[in-house]
Structures are given as structure tokens and as C-alpha cells.
Amino acid sequence: MEVLGSRVLVRPVDRDRSLRFYRDALGLAIHREFPGGTVFFLGNGFLELSGRGTGSSAPDVAIWVQVRDLADTEAELTRRGVPVLREPRTEPWGLREMWIADPDGLRIVLVEIPSDHPLRRDTRSDPEP
Secondary structure, rough: OOOOOOOEOOOOHHHHHHHHHHHHHOOOOOOEEEEOOEEEEEEEEEEEEEEOOOOOOOOEEEEEEEEHHHHHHHHHHHHOOOOOEEEEEOOOOEEEEEEEOOOOOOEEEEEEEOOHHHHOOOOHHHOOO
């Protein structure tokens, strides 16, 4: 399979409510709009709101979003009235995570990668094995 692009598709129960959440509360920039849908920039990917959902979000599905500073993000979202499901904490694997949810209950995991975490290490400078 040759992958040329990708995006997360979200089928909201109430498109206008979800549009306000992703656009206004989270502050995501719009990539494009089309009749019945909006595509947002999501870092190096996209999130598309389109169609109509049933309102039942699978508890095992989440959107993972890396942010630069989790404390700043928490303060900004709190000012905008976004409820925090789980306060920021450092996970056993070393990432800082905080959980929120969209209006239909889809969990969004906000992640900060600490400067000393292996995901930030430049492996190009590692010696040959």
C-alpha cells in the first residue's frame, strides 16, 4: 500500500457545535471547507468534520495531539471553557499528557514531549553500532 495522505474523520452529532469546539475552543486553523464539511490542520495531519454521527464515541479511540507546552495549553483551554478530563501528568513512558474530549465525547490526548525524552534525541549523531 502506498499512502499519499491521511486525515482523521469525525462524524459529529451536531456539526455546528463541533465546528465551534475545534475552531474556537481548540483554535485549530481551517485547511478547507466544502458543503457539509470542514477540514482542520492538525499538526502534520488533518481532522475532517463531515457527515452526521450517532453520538457514541468508542472509548478505545482517541486523537493524539502534540503541543509545545502542556501547562500553557491547559491554561488557554481553561480560559476558553474546555473541561479537562484528566489533569496533566508525566506518564511512565516519559511523555506529559492531559485529556480533554470533544462535544460528542471523543477523547483528545494532548501531549508534550519533554526535552530530555528519547523522541527528541537526534539519532543522526549516535555512533554506529
